[in-house]
Amino acid sequence: xxxxxxxxxxxxxxxxxxxxxxxxxxxxxxxxxxxxxxxxxxxxxxxxxxxxxxxxxxxxxxxxxxxxxxxxxxxxxxxxxxxxxxxxxxxxxxxxxxxxxxxxxxxxxxxxxxxxxxxxxxxxxxxxxxxxxxxxxxxxxxxxxxxxxxxxxxxxxxxxxxxxxxxxxxxxxxxxxxxxxxxxxxxxxxxxxxxxxxxxxxxxxxxxxxxxxxxxxxxxxxxxxxxxxx
Amino acid sequence: xxxxxxxxxxxxxxxxxxxxxxxxxxxxxxxxxxxxxxxxxxxxxxxxxxxxxxxxxxxxxxxxxxxxxxxxxxxxxxxxxxxxxxxxxxxxxxxxxxxxxxxxxxxxxxxxxxxxxxxxxxxxxxxxxxxxxxxxxxxxxxxxxxxxxxxxxxxxxxxxxxxxxxxxxxxxxxxxxxxxxxxxxxxxxxxxxxxxxxxxxxxxxxxxxxxxxxxxxxxxxxxxxxxxxxxxxxxxxxxx
Numbered sequence: 001x002x003x004x005x006x007x008x009x010x011x012x013x014x015x016x017x018x019x020x021x022x023x024x025x026x027x028x029x030x031x032x033x034x035x036x037x038x039x040x041x042x043x044x045x046x047x048x049x050x051x052x053x054x055x056x057x058x059x060x061x062x063x064x065x066x067x068x069x070x071x072x073x074x075x076x077x078x079x080x081x082x083x084x085x086x087x088x089x090x091x092x093x094x095x096x097x098x099x100x101x102x103x104x105x106x107x108x109x110x111x112x113x114x115x116x117x118x119x120x121x122x123x124x125x126x127x128x129x130x131x132x133x134x135x136x137x138x139x140x141x142x143x144x145x146x147x148x149x150x151x152x153x154x155x156x157x158x159x160x161x162x163x164x165x166x167x168x169x170x171x172x173x174x175x176x177x178x179x180x181x182x183x184x185x186x187x188x189x190x191x192x193x194x195x196x197x198x199x200x201x202x203x204x205x206x207x208x209x210x211x212x213x214x215x216x217x218x219x220x221x222x223x224x225x226x227x228x229x230x
Numbered sequence: 231x232x233x234x235x236x237x238x239x240x241x242x243x244x245x246x247x248x249x250x251x252x253x254x255x256x257x258x259x260x261x262x263x264x265x266x267x268x269x270x271x272x273x274x275x276x277x278x279x280x281x282x283x284x285x286x287x288x289x290x291x292x293x294x295x296x297x298x299x300x301x302x303x304x305x306x307x308x309x310x311x312x313x314x315x316x317x318x319x320x321x322x323x324x325x326x327x328x329x330x331x332x333x334x335x336x337x338x339x340x341x342x343x344x345x346x347x348x349x350x351x352x353x354x355x356x357x358x359x360x361x362x363x364x365x366x367x368x369x370x371x372x373x374x375x376x377x378x379x380x381x382x383x384x385x386x387x388x389x390x391x392x393x394x395x396x397x398x399x400x401x402x403x404x405x406x407x408x409x410x411x412x413x414x415x416x417x418x419x420x421x422x423x424x425x426x427x428x429x430x431x432x433x434x435x436x437x438x439x440x441x442x443x444x445x446x447x448x449x450x451x452x453x454x455x456x457x458x459x460x461x462x463x464x465x466x467x468x469x470x
């Protein structure tokens with residue numbers, strides 16, 4: 001539109017409502033300009049109100065991000081807070097009291113302590129029981145035939161090699177000594193202590209190994225189903 | 231990447247182990263003194279255990295060996311030598327486990343590998359069992375069983391192969407732990423060791439193998455009421 005019209009300074013003054021009335025030539029320009037402006041306004045078709053309604057309906061359910069951001073900012077931005085010392089002290093005392101009360105209540109609801117494995121009914125009286133750990137115990141019978149022995153004991157990895165060892169019981173006049181122990185599944189090294197001083201490997205043990213000290217340890221691997229009776 | 235992760239885990243274990251070792255040293259020293267050790271030996275032995283634990287290795291095998299030596303009235307200098315040898319084998323065991331792809335071996339597994347080295351096995355033996363085992367626990371049990379079978383007279387490589395084959399065939403840890411007992415039952419019934427080895431390698435049912443050898447051998451059947459009385463297995467024999 002500016003290409004089709006030529007403005008001059010007096011016309012601009014007239015449009016601004018200032019200055020002297022324009023000359024005839026200028027008036028013609030103004031009239032042309034007014035006509036063009038009126039035609040442009042007529043050409044504008046008003047936007048349907050249905051569009052506005054649709055847009056507003058779509059936005060109706062949404063929260064304003066700006067408002068949400070404003071809430072969040074209220075929490076994260078610093079604020080000047082004035083507290084009365086007496087109120088603060090009372091709040092601290094109240095919190096501490098609540099904490100202690102909660103702990104006392106929880107203590108009354110403590111779970112019972114796990115009980116140790118009950119004694120095996122078929123076992124002889126406890127023999128070095130504190131030294132033996134029984135995660136998955138299997139009863140194993142140890143025997144040594146030694147008619148001349150006056151005392152026979154058993155020590156091994158299962159009792160921390162504690163001396164004087166787990167005593168074996170003599171079975172009558174046969175010279176056979178024996179003891180039955182619950183042992184964890186796995187490998188155990190052991191030996192017999194005859195008459196309180198002589199370390200003797202088990203002659204019937206499935207395996208023997210060098211103990212590193214110039215002697216021999218007997219080896220037994222206890223399976224979950226026990227030891228097969230040879 | 232996997233190797234780097236393994237190294238990081240080992241480094242973390244070393245860092246954690248350092249504090250644990252320092253905390254346990256007085257307890258170990260006290261335990262040794264209670265068993266009749268001299269103070270210099272208790273100091274040296276507990277320091278050796280601490281140094282071993284600081285390297286991320288299990289210390290309990292060393293303590294047990296010290297207690298065993300004291301119970302047998304072995305010269306204390308000799309006990310220390312044996313303990314150092316055991317510590318070296320624990321280190322070799324852990325290296326073999328790491329080399330076989332076990333990124334963070336447990337203390338039990340390292341102890342089993344160390345004991346395997348102690349009994350003459352090598353890194354190949356350890357690796358073969360570990361790679362065949364379905365878990366770290368199975369690997370530890372497998373190494374124990376292979377070592378035990380070898381100690382019972384079965385050739386070392388045959389013992390390793392029998393265990394590895396059992397795992398590869400889908401045998402459980404419980405089955406593998408039964409192998410030494412089954413082999414012992416066969417031997418006790420006069421079966422030749424070569425035949426025992428063959429049966430193990432063929433992975434026949436272990437209980438059947440034991441029964442087939444002499445008929446009288448039995449696996450004691452466990453009562454069902456208590457886990458600790460699962461079996462009344464008998465072990466022992468004629469005197470010395």
